[in-house]
Amino acid sequence: xxxxxxxxxxxxxxxxxxxxxxxxxxxxxxxxxxxxxxxxxxxxxxxxxxxxxxxxxxxxxxxxxxxxxxxxxxxxxxxxxxxxxxxxxxxxxxxxxxxxxxxxxxxxxxxxxxxxxxxxxxxxxxxxxxxxxxx
Amino acid sequence: xxxxxxxxxxxxxxxxxxxxxxxxxxxxxxxxxxxxxxxxxxxxxxxxxxxxxxxxxxxxxxxxxxxxxxxxxxxxxxxxxxxxxxxxxxxxxxxxxxxxxxxxxxxxxxxxxxxxxxxxxxxxxxxxxxxxxxxxxxxxxxxxxxxxxxxxxxxxxxxxxxxxxxxxxxxxxxxxxxxxxxxxxxxxxxxxxxxxxxxxxxxxxxxxxxxxxxxxxxxxxxxxxxxxxxxxxxxxxxxxxxxxxxxxxxxxxxxxxxxxxxxxxxxxxxxxxxxxxxxxxxxxxxxxxxxxxxxxxxxxxxxxxxxxxxxxxxxxxxxxxxxxxxxxxxxxxxxxxxxxxxxxxxxxxxxxxxxxxxxxxxxxxxxxxxxxxxxxxxxxxxxxxxxxxxxxxxxxxxxxxxxxxxxxxxxxxxxxxxxxxxxxxxxxxxxxxxxxxxxxxxxxxxxxxxxxxxxxxxxxxxxxxxxxxxxxxxxxxxxxxxxxxxxxxxxxxxxxxxxxxxxxxxxxxxxxxxxxxxxxxxxxxxxxxxxxxxxxxxxxxxxxxxxxxxxxxxxxxxxxxxxxxxxxxxxxxxxxxxxxxxxxxxxxxxxxxxxxxxxxxxxxxxxxxxxxxxxxxxxxxxxxxxxxxxxxxxxxxxxxxxxxxxxxxxxxxxxxxxxxxxxxxxxxxxxxxxxxxxxx
Numbered sequence: 001x002x003x004x005x006x007x008x009x010x011x012x013x014x015x016x017x018x019x020x021x022x023x024x025x026x027x028x029x030x031x032x033x034x035x036x037x038x039x040x041x042x043x044x045x046x047x048x049x050x051x052x053x054x055x056x057x058x059x060x061x062x063x064x065x066x067x068x069x070x071x072x073x074x075x076x077x078x079x080x081x082x083x084x085x086x087x088x089x090x091x092x093x094x095x096x097x098x099x100x101x102x103x104x105x106x107x108x109x110x111x112x113x114x115x116x117x118x119x120x121x122x123x124x125x126x127x128x129x130x131x132x133x134x135x
Numbered sequence: 136x137x138x139x140x141x142x143x144x145x146x147x148x149x150x151x152x153x154x155x156x157x158x159x160x161x162x163x164x165x166x167x168x169x170x171x172x173x174x175x176x177x178x179x180x181x182x183x184x185x186x187x188x189x190x191x192x193x194x195x196x197x198x199x200x201x202x203x204x205x206x207x208x209x210x211x212x213x214x215x216x217x218x219x220x221x222x223x224x225x226x227x228x229x230x231x232x233x234x235x236x237x238x239x240x241x242x243x244x245x246x247x248x249x250x251x252x253x254x255x256x257x258x259x260x261x262x263x264x265x266x267x268x269x270x271x272x273x274x275x276x277x278x279x280x281x282x283x284x285x286x287x288x289x290x291x292x293x294x295x296x297x298x299x300x301x302x303x304x305x306x307x308x309x310x311x312x313x314x315x316x317x318x319x320x321x322x323x324x325x326x327x328x329x330x331x332x333x334x335x336x337x338x339x340x341x342x343x344x345x346x347x348x349x350x351x352x353x354x355x356x357x358x359x360x361x362x363x364x365x366x367x368x369x370x371x372x373x374x375x376x377x378x379x380x381x382x383x384x385x386x387x388x389x390x391x392x393x394x395x396x397x398x399x400x401x402x403x404x405x406x407x408x409x410x411x412x413x414x415x416x417x418x419x420x421x422x423x424x425x426x427x428x429x430x431x432x433x434x435x436x437x438x439x440x441x442x443x444x445x446x447x448x449x450x451x452x453x454x455x456x457x458x459x460x461x462x463x464x465x466x467x468x469x470x471x472x473x474x475x476x477x478x479x480x481x482x483x484x485x486x487x488x489x490x491x492x493x494x495x496x497x498x499x500x501x502x503x504x505x506x507x508x509x510x511x512x513x514x515x516x517x518x519x520x521x522x523x524x525x526x527x528x529x530x531x532x533x534x535x536x537x538x539x540x541x542x543x544x545x546x547x548x549x550x551x552x553x554x555x556x557x558x559x560x561x562x563x564x565x566x567x568x569x570x571x572x573x574x575x576x577x578x579x580x581x582x583x584x585x586x587x588x589x590x591x592x593x594x595x596x597x598x599x600x601x602x603x604x605x606x607x608x609x610x611x612x613x614x615x616x617x618x619x620x621x622x623x624x625x626x627x628x629x630x631x632x633x634x635x636x637x638x639x640x641x642x643x644x645x646x647x648x649x650x651x652x653x654x655x656x657x658x659x660x661x662x663x664x665x666x667x668x669x670x671x672x673x674x675x676x677x678x679x680x681x682x683x684x685x686x687x688x689x690x691x692x693x694x695x696x697x698x699x700x701x702x703x704x705x706x707x708x709x710x711x712x713x714x715x716x717x718x719x720x721x722x723x724x725x726x727x728x729x730x731x732x733x734x735x736x737x738x739x740x741x742x743x744x745x746x747x748x749x750x751x752x753x754x755x756x757x758x759x760x761x762x763x764x765x766x767x768x769x770x771x772x773x774x775x776x777x778x779x780x781x782x783x784x785x786x787x788x789x790x791x792x793x794x795x796x797x798x799x800x801x802x803x804x805x806x807x808x809x810x811x812x813x814x815x
Contacts, residue, residue: 019449021504034510062781076440083457085470087284087326106441114448117528118519118559119624 001026005070020048029059034067061097076108085111138221149185151198151217165459170289170324170405173248176204193383197221225322233310246303249289251280269299288325357383361792366785376723377757380749393428399747405620406456408478410752417755420762426489434505436544443530446474450512474536476527479509480572487575494795497582510576519559520622525569526561547682551629553674556621563616564633566604567640573597614650623644630670638697648701656706663734664717665691692756696763704779709776711760712781724749765801776801
């Protein structure tokens with residue numbers, strides 16, 4: 001993928017997203033820092049939809065970080081919670097909204113569905129299994 | 136000696152001194168980081184020795200000290216009182232009393248240092264470059280550690296003028312005859328946020344002041360819990376200290392306003408999804424306020440993406456949340472980790488159970504979406520091989536959890552001959568939790584979410600799972616359930632405590648419950664104090680093996696509740712009696728785990744050093760056992776009381792049990808006293 005946060009938010013699917021709780025509403029402002037300048041992205045979450053605009057208005061949660069950090073979050077390589085603990089991003093306001101970014105942004109590339117492991121185990125049956133090795 | 140306030144805690148020696156020890160977590164810890172590793176008081180160069188100690192509350196201790204070692208008191212003319220407390224920071228008041236009729240001069244020194252070790256690294260210390268700033272003008276010492284933007288800082292301030300150097304503070308004091316000198320040392324801990332401000336300062340929930348009257352808070356906590364009146368000696372005291380432990384083991388996560396239970400002192404001072412859920416289930420009749428806070432917090436942190444490093448999947452409920460350096464940088468398991476196969480069904484079980492007790496229908500509607508995602512997770516992500524069983528296999532092969540059930544040590548899941556099954560593994564108790572979650576989810580869908588079709592589907596799936604389970608896991612020749620199935624459907628034939636949880640979940644076929652119970656209280660599993668995790672006589676049985684022979688009060692509490700569910704009251708009472716005997720023999724906080732030795736052999740319960748004490752689900756387990764003896768169960772808008780009290784307990788009264796009925800009382804007596812009363 002290799003998308004940047006701009007590309008990602010610029011093309012964000014604004015239709016209904018069933019993975020967002022229907023009861024969650026709120027506004028988030030992302031302050032993307034880049035060599036002295038700051039870009040503002042404004043996300044409005046309601047009715048399982050995310051609306052994206054460019055605005056520096058007040059929001060219930062303001063998230064600040066370098067562009068590179070937002071890029072990694074947008075690609076799912078950095079969990080917003082881990083970014084916060086590493087102090088790579090700073091937040092102000094209603095922290096509950098921060099976790100929404102995990103769902104709004106993509107997941108990491110190459111992640112496996114647990115069933116892939118299950119299928120691999122069944123394919124491996126008959127070949128040497130961990131169980132047989134110990135016999 | 137420890138003082139705790141949520142996940143900030145201090146552990147020192149009997150004098151109140153702190154000296155780092157690679158074998159033990161000694162120091163001032165907050166958010167999984169050691170902020171003080173050295174804190175030693177000297178008077179005129181001499182160490183101090185404790186005459187007595189007064190543990191005022193779990194967050195406050197007073198030490199009465201004199202200079203010198205115990206063998207030779209240097210000077211009886213001077214004594215020192217050290218009064219220590221913690222809330223969001225650490226305070227120590229040092230008072231020096233001159234008992235002589237002459238004025239006296241003393242040099243009081245406190246040595247201070249920090250290594251900023253992550254609590255998971257205690258034991259294999261890593262040297263960190265710590266910046267020290269000694270600032271005599273402002274009477275403060277600042278210890279600071281930085282890695283990239285990750286900053287942890289300890290600031291010590293004194294109210295009395297100090298000579299500050301990089302190793303501590305020195306006070307040169309002159310005290311009048313029978314006079315007193317004192318200083319307050321205030322230690323604040325900072326997690327670096329923007330411009331060096333504390334991370335927590337910018338977070339709204341944390342501004343809602345942490346420190347408002349902890350004493351009053353404890354009194355109110357105890358007041359809200361039911362009152363126990365017990366004939367058996369020591370039981371009321373044990374009850375009181377159990378409630379106090381649970382109060383101490385609550386903390387406010389960064390993102391959150393309300394307090395949730397943490398795992399236990401000292402190894403698990405963070406949010407563990409499993410421990411928190413089980414603790415809430417255990418304490419429903421006593422401290423129900425833990426449940427909604429825990430449910431909301433876990434819903435907030437619910438998995439949203441597929442991520443191999445975090446073992447995360449959409450809908451999965453968190454296994455662990457840690458704040459330390461190794462977590463933040465994924466040096467070891469990451470700050471957020473989802474590798475647990477049981478947390479997600481248990482989330483649904485707790486949600487339903489909480490409504491049954493509280494009648495809080497709004498919460499059920501508020502958490503419909505996360506509950507639905509959790510139920511979907513069971514089949515979509517929890518069933519790895521398509522055999523219809525909930526299992527696990529880590530995708531983070533570097534430091535993910537090998538066993539993702541409550542028996543989470545790497546070698547816990549083995550067959551009777553000690554062989555480890557292949558992955559994915561489906562342990563038996565997980566199937567019970569999944570069955571229970573589906574049945575309870577069906578009730579929620581029908582009664583609160585207006586979705587009868589979904590309720591029907593869940594019920595059909597639950598019944599199918601129960602049939603399948605009783606066919607595939609039952610070992611007819613041995614008359615017990617297999618510990619697990621391997622991916623090829625082969626049973627792992629070990630005899631273990633896990634099947635007690637099956638009774639608790641209700642997945643056991645009625646005509647098999649008695650056979651299961653006989654194993655649980657039989658000589659191979661039952662030690663006399665409680666049910667062993669793993670039965671004697673199997674190859675890897677080890678009485679001090681955490682999950683291969685040791686006895687856990689929390690495990691036993693669920694087992695006893697399960698036995699009563701199937702009306703196996705006598706067996707339940709045996710277990711409850713054994714665990715209470717154990718806790719009362721040890722005194723105060725129930726340990727997380729004891730060795731599996733025969734009670735007759737050791738006559739005293741042997742504690743394991745790896746154990747947490749206090750531990751939330753162990754304290755919770757004691758309360759659950761009490762509730763199980765009384766047979767407390769909500770039915771509609773009433774509280775049903777159906778006692779089965781072990782012999783030797785005499786009369787028991789639990790007054791003002793909170794719930795949808797308002798407050799209700801439960802009365803019970805054991806059978807021997809019943810007889811006594813009849814004979815009169």
